[in-house]
Amino acid sequence: xxxQMVTRVVCCRSFRHLCRHxxxxxxxxxxxxxxxxxxxxxxxLDRLIPAAFKHAVGIAxxxxxxxxxxxxxxPHEFMLMLxxxxxxxxxxDNIAEQAA
Numbered sequence: 005x006x007x008q009m010v011t012r013v014v015c016c017r018s019f020r021h022l023c024r025h026x027x028x029x030x031x032x033x034x035x036x037x038x039x040x041x042x043x044x045x046x047x048x049l050d051r052l053i054p055a056a057f058k059h060a061v062g063i064a065x066x067x068x069x070x071x072x073x074x075x076x077x078x079p080h081e082f083m084l085m086l087x088x089x090x091x092x093x094x095x096x097d098n099i100a101e102q103a104a
Contacts, residue, residue, distance in 0.1 A: 019051045023081060029088045036093055045093070049103045052089070056082035 022028050032048065035041045060083055095103070 019048075019055075022048075023052075023055075023085060029085060029092060032089065033092050042096065042099060045095075046099050046102060049089075049099065052082060052086050053103060056086040059083065 025031075032041075032045065036045055
């Protein structure tokens with residue numbers, strides 16, 4: 005898969021649709037185990053990490069959380085998804101360093 009194609013797949017709209025599905029972490033894990041999916045995983049984490057922390061900082065500063073987000077796979081779910089992803093996939097050093 006070309007880098008341009010990966011970037012398009014993980015664009016804003018596609019990213020939000022992917023994150024609505026609880027099974028996306030399992031699918032990414034299988035994709036990563038079966039194929040050389042470093043580029044996809046890197047692009048996905050580039051979107052997921054800021055989304056997760058942006059929402060976490062928003063909750064910390066406002067003291068509120070949005071219940072509607074959790075039902076639609078919104079920002080509330082990003083941190084949970086990030087945790088599940090990082091718990092289930094051993095990141096190669098280059099992706100871990102890039103994500104950090």
